[in-house]
Amino acid sequence: MGLNVPTMAEMMAQGETPDVLFWVGCSGSFDDRAKKITKALVKILNECKVKFAVLGTEESCSGDPAKRAGNEFTFQVQAMMNIQVLNGYDVKRIVTACPHCFNTLKNEYPELGGNYEVIHHTQLIQDLINTGKLVLKDGGVFKGKKITFHDPCYLGRANDVYDAPRTLIEKLDAELVEMKRCKTTGLCCGAGGAQMFKEAEKGNKEINVERTEDAMETSATIIATGCPFCNTMMTDGVKNFNKENDIQVLDVAELIANAAEL
Amino acid sequence: MLSIILFAVLAIVGIGFFAYNVRKVRFNILLGRDTDRTDKASERWKTMALVALGQKKMFTRPIPALLHLTLYAAFVITQIELIEIFADGLTGGHRTFHEALGGFYTFMISFIEILTLLALIGTIAFLSRRNLLKLPRLNMKELAGWPMKDANLILIMEIVLVVCIFTMNGADEAAQLQQGNAGYGFVISSFIGPLFLNMTDNLETLHTLEMIGWWGHILMVFAFLNYLPYSKHFHILLAFPNTYYSNLEKKGKFTNMESVTAEVKLMMDPNADPYAAPAEPQAEPQRFGAKDVTDLTWKNLLDAYTCTECGRCTSSCPANVTGKLLSPRKIMMDTRDRLVEVGENMRKHGKDFNDNKSLLGDYITEEEIWACTSCNACVLECPVNIDPLSIIIDLRRYLVMEESKMPTELTGMLTNIDNNGAPWQFSQNDRLNWAKED
Numbered sequence: 001m002g003l004n005v006p007t008m009a010e011m012m013a014q015g016e017t018p019d020v021l022f023w024v025g026c027s028g029s030f031d032d033r034a035k036k037i038t039k040a041l042v043k044i045l046n047e048c049k050v051k052f053a054v055l056g057t058e059e060s061c062s063g064d065p066a067k068r069a070g071n072e073f074t075f076q077v078q079a080m081m082n083i084q085v086l087n088g089y090d091v092k093r094i095v096t097a098c099p100h101c102f103n104t105l106k107n108e109y110p111e112l113g114g115n116y117e118v119i120h121h122t123q124l125i126q127d128l129i130n131t132g133k134l135v136l137k138d139g140g141v142f143k144g145k146k147i148t149f150h151d152p153c154y155l156g157r158a159n160d161v162y163d164a165p166r167t168l169i170e171k172l173d174a175e176l177v178e179m180k181r182c183k184t185t186g187l188c189c190g191a192g193g194a195q196m197f198k199e200a201e202k203g204n205k206e207i208n209v210e211r212t213e214d215a216m217e218t219s220a221t222i223i224a225t226g227c228p229f230c231n232t233m234m235t236d237g238v239k240n241f242n243k244e245n246d247i248q249v250l251d252v253a254e255l256i257a258n259a260a261e262l
Numbered sequence: 263m264l265s266i267i268l269f270a271v272l273a274i275v276g277i278g279f280f281a282y283n284v285r286k287v288r289f290n291i292l293l294g295r296d297t298d299r300t301d302k303a304s305e306r307w308k309t310m311a312l313v314a315l316g317q318k319k320m321f322t323r324p325i326p327a328l329l330h331l332t333l334y335a336a337f338v339i340t341q342i343e344l345i346e347i348f349a350d351g352l353t354g355g356h357r358t359f360h361e362a363l364g365g366f367y368t369f370m371i372s373f374i375e376i377l378t379l380l381a382l383i384g385t386i387a388f389l390s391r392r393n394l395l396k397l398p399r400l401n402m403k404e405l406a407g408w409p410m411k412d413a414n415l416i417l418i419m420e421i422v423l424v425v426c427i428f429t430m431n432g433a434d435e436a437a438q439l440q441q442g443n444a445g446y447g448f449v450i451s452s453f454i455g456p457l458f459l460n461m462t463d464n465l466e467t468l469h470t471l472e473m474i475g476w477w478g479h480i481l482m483v484f485a486f487l488n489y490l491p492y493s494k495h496f497h498i499l500l501a502f503p504n505t506y507y508s509n510l511e512k513k514g515k516f517t518n519m520e521s522v523t524a525e526v527k528l529m530m531d532p533n534a535d536p537y538a539a540p541a542e543p544q545a546e547p548q549r550f551g552a553k554d555v556t557d558l559t560w561k562n563l564l565d566a567y568t569c570t571e572c573g574r575c576t577s578s579c580p581a582n583v584t585g586k587l588l589s590p591r592k593i594m595m596d597t598r599d600r601l602v603e604v605g606e607n608m609r610k611h612g613k614d615f616n617d618n619k620s621l622l623g624d625y626i627t628e629e630e631i632w633a634c635t636s637c638n639a640c641v642l643e644c645p646v647n648i649d650p651l652s653i654i655i656d657l658r659r660y661l662v663m664e665e666s667k668m669p670t671e672l673t674g675m676l677t678n679i680d681n682n683g684a685p686w687q688f689s690q691n692d693r694l695n696w697a698k699e700d
């Protein structure tokens with residue numbers, strides 16, 4: 001089944017307004033691994049007949065990495081261009097699978113004139129399940145599996161979203177095991193604050209390796225996360241231990257899409 | 263009479279010098295840039311009640327929290343006894359409130375004695391954790407030298423204080439017994455009294471001992487008070503205002519730079535009125551970000567004075583635990599040290615004095631600030647709601663926007679965002695290709 005991904009421009013041309021705008025983000029648009037997460041989310045949206053649209057080629061970087069790197073000019077130029085586009089389409093509600101875009105759009109755009117209700121995809125999926133639009137038949141493929149959840153900093157500590165992803169994992173009939181550092185004390189994967197785009201400073205270990213050790217201590221076979229950057233970091237961490245055949249790193253959207261056999 | 267004068271002089275000098283130092287600290291803190299923390303008063307009071315008064319965030323680590331609680335409770339309750347010490351000191355009286363309060367007096371002093379004993383245990387435990395168990399977070403390299411001495415000195419002063427209190431009460435009890443009176447019946451000194459009496463039944467000596475305890479106690483209190491502004495121990499007072507003025511926004515929200523907004527608006531809209539008055543006209547253009555402490559906000563500076571140097575932030579910092587140079591505690595300690603230096607310079611040489619030093623460079627290195635992942639672990643961990651991350655970001659802003667200095671990969675990343683709207687070299691026109699791929 002092909003994906004149905006309407007753009008905002010197409011919708012407008014047909015005189016329609018979507019209920020929610022899916023903000024794909026740079027990673028979700030260009031990174032091969034993250035694109036799979038994007039598609040998993042679209043499958044869920046399609047399955048639940050959510051009326052959504054993307055900006056497509058009108059979308060641009062949210063500006064998060066520029067702001068965290070200290071370049072407020074680049075950030076604000078991006079933000080204002082995006083806000084022009086979003087306000088032009090009179091967007092009210094935005095969902096994104098990237099906690100960095102989520103945080104920036106939700107918290108940093110309002111002062112620049114962009115006021116939207118912004119939710120993380122795990123919150124949207126939770127909503128779809130709660131309202132009965134998405135039905136998981138007794139957990140499916142993940143039933144009984146040990147899954148640990150790595151909290152993305154910009155979802156958890158930055159925005160206090162800890163429960164939505166966990167509720168979804170519990171919906172899989174899987175065993176959710178917590179790492180010793182989790183929720184408010186969760187250890188960063190090492191990608192935030194523009195670190196993703198540079199070499200780490202000199203130290204005695206990579207942060208993602210330290211974090212992967214936390215995950216391995218739980219003896220989970222799946223590391224779930226809700227951020228494309230965490231996904232990359234944890235995947236690399238697992239590879240560092242040559243465990244890629246034993247431990248999978250999956251986004252919560254992928255878990256749900258798989259369990260629902262989409 | 264002589265002792266009354268002595269006491270009065272001591273009190274005036276002790277309190278006066280403290281007030282003088284507090285004014286200096288206030289002057290230093292107000293060197294910072296403005297930031298508005300006057301909104302949401304009820305939420306602020308609540309935060310202060312929970313975090314400072316209620317020690318809420320301490321309890322994520324129960325052992326140090328309980329040990330600290332002994333000191334905290336003893337300190338707060340002992341202030342009641344201090345009222346009597348002042349009354350005695352200024353009137354030349356002896357246990358001024360004893361008769362009037364009767365049984366309640368015995369209860370109060372007994373209660374204070376119990377807390378004091380607990381505090382002694384807490385203090386010894388704190389000393390052991392530092393010096394015998396050598397807890398990693400209490401023995402990092404940024405604590406070498408004065409900070410470590412400061413920490414131990416405080417704890418030793420605490421022990422001296424406790425010894426003075428029990429010497430005072432014990433000797434007093436012994437003196438009562440020696441004269442054939444009934445003892446006071448305070449819960450702990452009624453055991454110490456007989457011990458003193460075993461050593462000597464000379465009334466003179468017992469009175470002298472009591473006086474040594476009494477004067478020792480009050481001397482320690484004034485010494486302690488005046489030591490605060492020089493020490494991490496200032497937290498016992500500053501924890502309260504600092505939590506009141508906490509950042510109440512979501513932790514992920516970084517400050518918006520309004521000066522940049524004005525320029526970007528102008529750039530994007532050629533018709534905008536370039537003379538449209540900014541909200542508040544600024545006397546001189548501020549530099550972007552922070553190079554020195556005076557570029558930080560007063561809240562950043564209050565944070566620096568409040569820091570307890572406990573290292574909870576550093577022990578949860580992903581960069582630090584993987585061996586990088588960055589330590590959020592060191593960021594706070596450096597900010598304070600530099601601020602003290604800048605403040606001294608200004609008082610000595612005038613407001614415009616330039617010592618050719620700055621926080622960034624002479625205290626904090628670029629390597630440190632580039633190691634931060636902006637994960638907010640330090641911010642969430644801090645038991646007194648300090649925000650090291652906002653200082654780090656302001657230092658980055660200065661480097662990037664004023665000096666264009668950053669790791670080369672970041673230059674590339676930023677160029678990509680400027681040119682093609684993504685941190686990588688992908689064309690914006692390809693943004694929807696994923697939907698067509700299988």
Ligand code: HEM
Nearest residue numbers: 313314317326333334337388413497498501570572645646
């Ligand atoms: C008002 C009376 C207070 C007293 C007498 C007091 C006393 C002390 C002492 C003696 C230490 C040193 C422990 C050591 O060096 O190992 C300490 C540390 C500390 N205090 Fe206080 N304090 C007071 C108030 C507060 C308040 C209101 C807070 C706010 C939550 C606070 C937070 C801390 C923290 C976080 C540490 C570091 C403890 C650690 O190592 O984990 N204190 N305090």
Ligand code: SF4
Nearest residue numbers: 579634635637638640
């Ligand atoms: S925000 Fe920066 S300094 Fe604070 S804990 Fe995270 S990496 Fe360390």
Ligand code: SF4
Nearest residue numbers: 569570572573575644
């Ligand atoms: S910033 Fe907070 S957590 Fe860090 S050392 Fe200071 S008081 Fe402790």
